[in-house]
Amino acid sequence: MIKNTTIEDFLPFKGSIPLADVRTPAEFAHGHIPGAFNLPLFSNDERVLVGTTYKQVGREEAIMLGFDLTGSKWSGFIRQALEIAPDKKIGVHCWRGGMRSGAMAWALNLYGFEVYLIEGGYKNYRRWVHRQFEAAYQLWILGGxxxxxxxxxxxxxxxxxxxxxxxxxxxxxxxxSYGTMNRLVQPTQEQFENNLADELKELDANRRIWVEDESLNIGKLLIPNGFWQQMKTAMLIDVKVSTEQRVHDLVKEYGVLDKHFLAACTERIRKRLGPLQTKQAIEAIYEDRMDDFIRLVLVYYDKTYQTCLNNRNAEHVFPLTLTGGNVPENALQILNFTSSIAVTS
Known part of the structure; x- marks a missing residue:
């Protein structure tokens, strides 16, 4: 049985009904619905060939070529689908809910699967993603x-x-500048947005949501505009921790990283850090004077943070001095502090 369904109706069942994305591996890698499996009808090259045939020759010829390319693959598709969904319940989508997902749904239905065919495909899902960023949230920003x-x-x-x-x-x-920690690999912008929307749908928009203070960009990625605009105007708790505590924690976190990595990251902020400070910071890295390195770069990052803070509505910024390094106690102090703000603001 094939059931046409919207992405909004299918998402609540995504955890219990596997979702097969029949687009190419390249399309899937660029961005996909979190938790989906890639069951590509065509390889990357095959899709290009079919698309070219469609544009240059015609629809019927492209369909015929598609059948030629997939003719020997159908049993393999069904076996893969059985691995993904052994109880024979599966969602299927392609880019626009067109021929690729329709063909896969037909074959799986023929074998006895209960198929949920996503109307509008991944394109409709991306529309849903963007709507999540325009929804209103009760954001509170944790700054510092x-x-x-x-x-x-x-x-x-x-x-x-x-x-x-x-x-x-x-x-x-x-x-x-050091944010990859010499090991993290960022997703594509599209996948970042998909992952963010997927997590937002699990939260209660009528309750407070805490978000760490960020710049518009996190590494090479941009925070989606609708969500970013809400972050800019939200209440911000500016936690204040002693410089000594900050230096101690940063040395512990970054001091163990590869020195060449640290030096290269420092070189990238030369224009903002200044030539002398950059030279001194890199020397401190290679001489294993990590306290000195951290103190030098903190001058730049502290100045940048203060500039961003000054651009906020002062009535929405609430400084809070934390006296110790105990994280649970600090969190409790933050919650007690915000409760007093809610009463008096």
Whole structure:
């Protein structure tokens, strides 16, 4: 049986009904629905060939070529589908809900699958993604200078029952020149947006959502505009941690990284850091004076943070001095502080 369904109706079942994306491996790699499996009808080269035939010769010839290319593959498609969905319930989509997904749905239905055919395909899904960023959310921003431990506090807030959105985790980047940590690989912009929308749909928009303060870009990725505009105007808790504590934590986190990586990242911010400070920072890296290296680059990052803070509505910025390095206690202090803001603002 083939059931035509919208992406909105299918998404609640995505965890229980596997979703097969029949687009090419290249299309899938560029961006896909989180949790979907790639079951490509055509290879990358085959899709180009079929598309060219469609444009230059005609629709019927392209369809015939498609059958020629897939003729010996159908049993393999069905076997792969059985591995993905052994109970024979499966969702299927292509780019626009056209011939590729229709052909796969026909074959799987013939074999006895219950097929949920996504109307409009991945193109409709991307429309749904963009709508998530235009929805209204009750965002609260956790701010603070580099090294304040914001990410650790963010996750502690989740442990305390708060809703959070970890943009740096989704972006696979820690938001500075050194943000890849010499190991993280960022997703494509499209996949970042898909992953963000997928997590947003699991949150209650009527409850507070904590987000770490970020620039518009996290590494090579951009925060979607609708969500970014809400971040810019949200309440911000500016946590203040001593410089000594920040330096200690940053040395512990970054001091173990490859020195050549650190030096190359420092070189990338030469224009903003300044030639002398860049030279001194790189020397400190290779001489294993990590405290000095951190203090030198913090001058630039602190100045940048303060500039961003000054551009916010001062009535929405609330400074909070944290006195210790205990993350659970700091999270509790933040929650108590925000409760007082809610009462008095």
């Amino acid at each position: 200078r580099t090294g304040s431990g914001k990410t650790r506090m963010l996750h502690e807030l989740r442990s305390a029952g708060e809703q959070i959105m970890d943009l740096e985790q989704l972006a696979q980047h820690q938001g500075s």
